[in-house]
């Protein structure tokens with residue numbers, strides 16, 4: 001968000017560190033995708049990217065359905081007023097009680113990731129006497145290029161390998177009460193090349209076509225994945241969403257012409273929310289150590305681990321700037337957080353105005369995989385508040401100490 005006056009107002013009211021989410025940007029991204037998609041394709045928002053309940057609620061109000069992966073994501077979605085029948089529930093580590101909760105609740109698109117999960121579904125239908133429709137997540141035999149994080153097409157803990165599908169179909173059909181309504185494939189994420197996602201989609205459609213012919217099963221839905229990325233670093237190009245949508249629409253139309261009507265599901269977390277987020281931290285102190293200039297912030301990688309390059313060999317800086325009005329000398333600076341680890345760096349040798357105590361630093365494109373993908377309890381610093389902004393209005397949508405106050409529980413010992 002470029003409105004520095006508003007950010008200063010938020011900081012004076014709520015202090016730092018802060019996550020600020022701009023709802024206008026989220027709506028733009030939803031429009032980029034959803035408003036041009038083929039009518040048979042439903043867009044789903046992946047809560048793992050940012051499960052802030054108010055944000056999720058607003059996304060859902062814009063016509064986007066929800067994809068959840070855990071009991072708490074599921075319950076968050078319910079709190080947002082979403083009917084289980086509209087939700088997609090997947091994820092590789094569903095415990096028996098999670099599966100039971102989801103099936104009891106009537107999740108519409110329940111995606112099975114293993115033969116063990118199928119057994120639980122069978123047991124549930126035997127115990128309740130109910131029929132149930134499920135989707136199978138398939139790990140394709142064929143690999144793909146162009147994804148920064150591969151979830152399928154190689155050896156992975158996700159889904160059921162394509163060459164194990166015979167067994168899965170047999171096991172699903174053994175009671176006559178469990179019906180395979182759908183397939184789901186997710187090749188990978190952080191993809192910036194529209195052609196890669198289009199060719200992944202083609203591959204998913206091929207798998208679905210082969211599946212229907214081989215097993216004589218008429219699928220009602222097909223999860224075609226997504227993986228739309230956003231450019232974080234210099235030299236990364238924005239995804240061409242028009243080209244992407246046109247390419248997917250064309251493949252989907254052809255599929256429908258061959259196989260008849262079917263519902264397609266596309267998932268996205270990062271693309272919808274990453275660019276809407278700014279992380280704002282304040283300079284607590286500055287120092288020079290052996291010739292290198294350090295700026296210590298009141299925020300760090302415990303709130304935004306990706307900013308420190310967690311999971312990447314090459315540590316690159318996210319877009320960072322300082323809210324400094326007057327002209328100052330420029331200098332390369334290390335932006336460190338308050339953690340007791342040298343890895344707690346949100347920026348390395350960032351060329352910016354020489355920062356001073358009390359200055360504000362803004363890290364952009366932090367709306368996805370911030371708090372959800374960071375070691376928030378490390379060193380027990382307080383969590384950032386989260387603010388949702390629309391136009392010149394805003395609202396505190398999560399307070400900072402909601403999780404962190406430890407409570408001493410009385411232990412009764414003889």
Ligand SMILES: Cc1ncc(COP(=O)(O)O)c(C=O)c1O
Nearest residue numbers: 046049186189190267268269270
């Ligand atoms: C199955 C599945 N769906 C959706 C997503 C969301 O990915 P992204 O936030 O990059 O859109 C992921 C990410 O890991 C995933 O594994």
